Amino acid sequence: MALDKRRCAPAVTRNREPLLTVLREILPPVGVVLEVASGTGEHGVHFARALPNLAWQPSDPDDGARASIAAWREAEDLPNLREPILIDARKRPWPVQGVDAIVCINMIHISPWEATEGLMAEAGRLLSFGQPLVLYGPYRRSGHPIEPSNQIFDEDLRRRDSRWGLRELDEVCACALSEGLELDRVIEMPANNLSVVFRKN
Numbered sequence: 001m002a003l004d005k006r007r008c009a010p011a012v013t014r015n016r017e018p019l020l021t022v023l024r025e026i027l028p029p030v031g032v033v034l035e036v037a038s039g040t041g042e043h044g045v046h047f048a049r050a051l052p053n054l055a056w057q058p059s060d061p062d063d064g065a066r067a068s069i070a071a072w073r074e075a076e077d078l079p080n081l082r083e084p085i086l087i088d089a090r091k092r093p094w095p096v097q098g099v100d101a102i103v104c105i106n107m108i109h110i111s112p113w114e115a116t117e118g119l120m121a122e123a124g125r126l127l128s129f130g131q132p133l134v135l136y137g138p139y140r141r142s143g144h145p146i147e148p149s150n151q152i153f154d155e156d157l158r159r160r161d162s163r164w165g166l167r168e169l170d171e172v173c174a175c176a177l178s179e180g181l182e183l184d185r186v187i188e189m190p191a192n193n194l195s196v197v198f199r200k201n
């Protein structure tokens with residue numbers, strides 16, 4: 001039964017409300033939001049329910065993740081939550097069009113840097129003037145000593161895969177700018193995370 005494929009990530013329960021507060025302010029009132037690296041699909045359910053005038057398009061490269069997203073979608077029966085699609089941020093062009101905003105939660109430190117490059121390139125291609133790309137996660141920031149919990153997390157990530165690790169915010173911004181995305185704002189979030197908002201220039 002498809003519903004058995006639903007996965008749960010405890011972090012989602014902690015971060016979805018603070019994230020929703022940010023999204024309410026940043027996302028357009030209507031349109032299509034592409035979520036890159038949707039994981040379990042729980043964020044999509046929460047945001048699609050809270051923002052019924054937006055169509056939520058989840059995606060993930062992992063078969064099990066897409067099965068989980070599809071199972072959550074079937075269980076929750078939300079008309080504005082679309083079927084998940086396969087997007088590997090590194091593999092361009094992405095099979096999607098007509099996007100008004102892009103959201104990517106907790107991916108860029110748990111994937112090779114090429115995924116961030118692909119994300120910025122496709123966001124730059126798909127978004128129109130002023131439309132947002134919203135990232136969420138932990139970062140390194142010049143002038144800010146890294147928080148002990150993020151230091152431990154970073155070391156753990158690099159042990160698991162040498163291509164992973166917390167990204168330097170300045171490098172992420174430079175990559176974004178090279179694809180026509182300007183930094184709009186950085187919002188401090190609970191548990192030493194940041195929401196980072198770019199807009200197509």
Ligand SMILES: C[S@@+](CC[C@H](N)C(=O)[O-])C[C@H]1O[C@@H](n2cnc3c(N)ncnc32)[C@H](O)[C@@H]1O
Nearest residue numbers: 009037038039062088089090105106107111115
């Ligand atoms: C830590 S999980 C975060 C999932 C979800 N956004 C959340 O916050 O619960 C990282 C996700 O990134 C996805 N991912 C890894 N590499 C990726 C890539 N190259 N392109 C797109 N997604 C990727 C994984 O499949 C996984 O679902």
